[in-house]
Amino acid sequence: MIQHIMLVAAREFRQIAATRSFWLTLLILPAALALGPLTSRFTGRSNTETVMLIDQSGGSVAKAIRHQIDTNEQRAVLIDLARYVKRHDLQRAAPNAVWTRDARWFGDGDVQAFVAAGGLKAARASIAKIAPEDAKKYEAPEPGYKIVPTPLEVAKAPPATIDQQLEPLLRPADKSGRKPIDYVLLIPPEFGSSPVVRLWANGQPRASFVTALQGVLTGELRTRFLQSNGVAVGTATSASVIAPAISVTTPPEGSGRERVIIRSILPLASAYILMMSLLLSGSWMLQGAIEERSNKLIETVLACITPNELMYGKLIGTVGIGLAMVVTWVACGLFAAYATQGDIAELIKPALEPVSSIESIATIIFFFVAGYLMVSMIFLVIGVMSESMRDAQGYLTPVIMVIMLPFTLLLQSILSGKGGVLVEAMTWIPLYTPFAVLGRLGSGIPTWEVIGSGAVLVAFIVAEVILLGRVFRANLLAAGARPSLKAIMGMMRRGA
Known part of the structure; x- marks a missing residue:
């Protein structure tokens, strides 16, 4: 079983990595880092x-x-x-x-x-x-x-x-x-x-x-x-x-509200990168699932592996693509900071404080992977329920809006130093937990909240995989109009 899952994951990774859009997206940040200083030099105004x-x-x-x-x-x-x-x-x-x-x-x-x-x-x-x-x-x-x-x-x-x-x-x-x-x-x-x-x-x-x-x-x-x-x-x-x-x-330089903003730079950047890479890699996986259904390739694949092996393999492959993008972007950012030195390097020193401990690094990695599994599962199910990208948009648009709109409020609340009930509430809503926890690392989040919200997120992902896994299996070989919300709820209850 594990061998089949890893074969599907490797195939999913290679399939997405072979697309032009993947490489263009991957090179956007390095190009911006390289062109930014040149642009400011030629267009800068006194x-x-x-x-x-x-x-x-x-x-x-x-x-x-x-x-x-x-x-x-x-x-x-x-x-x-x-x-x-x-x-x-x-x-x-x-x-x-x-x-x-x-x-x-x-x-x-x-x-x-x-x-x-x-x-x-x-x-x-x-x-x-x-x-x-x-x-x-x-x-x-x-x-x-x-x-x-x-x-x-x-x-x-x-x-x-x-x-x-x-x-x-x-x-x-x-x-x-x-x-x-x-x-x-x-x-x-x-x-x-x-x-x-x-x-x-x-x-x-x-x-x-x-x-x-x-x-x-x-x-x-x-x-x-x-x-x-x-x-x-x-x-x-x-x-x-x-x-x-x-x-x-x-207050001394780098303390007070200034300190909170500087310390929040990398955590907020991590949350933003997670958001962008999730949307990009999820859309590639969704498009691949739709093409496999329309080309009748899914029947051939299911003759060799089980639906669960296919689902887990696609999730792992998508997580691998997303993490590869994140690692590349982080490496380019660190290289740019090292190469430019000066003000950027001085800014990064205090900004690294929230992610300098083993606990912080483990927290970032955990919520990155958990966030990928949670959102990728939603994209994967949308892909198998849709006959075309037009059908997928009916599900995809509201999902993206539900994820992104509160994320904007989260950024504003943390940067303003207010925090408050909204940020704390988002920490305990599984759909927003990865973004809220990552964003709050700079301003400070109690350890019990990290552990508690992480446990809630894990429980949610387990329930999500079980329930949406039933929808995934029920729609792998289904044809016709996309199922209604009532039909989807029925698939979750009945299983497949």
Whole structure:
């Protein structure tokens, strides 16, 4: 019996593996991994936005805005540099420097100290003295904003013609090759006595940009108001820049909700790969079963083996095809991560934590195989009940919808960090158990739930094989219209 089952499984595997669609599907992920970096390189668009400042009130306001934008850019570099240093354990490069502190947010004073100590250039020089030769060099994040010079004719344009002067800068002609300016800020001569300024934005402005402008402009208005009321210039300036020094404490990098998301990457990817490979390999098996019935090949096969041997062999062959696809995709993903290193490699290190233990690996393998057996059995029965792919669609479409729709909700719930009753309920519904358990490995799932839901899944698969096996045997040599739901229920009760 075992020999016959393995012969059928090997034949099923070879039959599916010989199709073009199998190899095209198998190569989709490697091709995406290879073309992804190239595509992003050629189609990547800079996120740096350009800013033009027109200060007709004397120039001090534009200078203050420039200073604030530069401070914010240096703050972004400082935060990113501190993460890099923490990630690679490089604090000994400059123990007393601002960028070696274990922090996630830096105030203006920290930024000023960073710039006064030489900024990024000095930090790179200190890191280079202790970093290994093959270590990845630090790359600063792309600037958020860039100040562009203001044309003389625009700077001196009267209010009546300023819109006309700015039109070709904000929306240049397609053939000119000139990039549009993202923001133009006009501080009119009467600023101070009047709080009105004008901002032209080439699209919806960033909230961070508007917030930074409001802070600077509010300080300037306060300074000028105090000066106009007889307060000394130095006192007015000092009063306008008084602000609370907020000490922000945040979880270490890779903890909190960020940690849950990173740890959920591989478990969710496993659940998604299981879903896709199940649908693909199941559809190939279904199509093969339909062709065997239509070509009357099934009668010849049943002359040599029993219906049970045929059913078990097809299930094992389909599981083998699915696992071969998964192993290939995982191997390609690991190779791509190793080859690219850098950010991808750093991301994968914490992402591997949920699957680094023997128990986690055993859990993934068990629910992968169990999920394949459960869903493949449904596809196999649909195949033997259908005379053509059109007949099969009547069963197949609702089955796929029932499986996939809750899976989308599962992804959203886990990524949002909410979890909740929906995810826990799906863990105990056998049809969704493999996907729910795999998806929850990153956020954490109690051991008793894994064991309990696994036991329920095994019991369901045993009952499924028994009941749907009766439907399978009853329809192997049947002909005519596809059976109704009532007829299928009757086959389950009677057996064959």
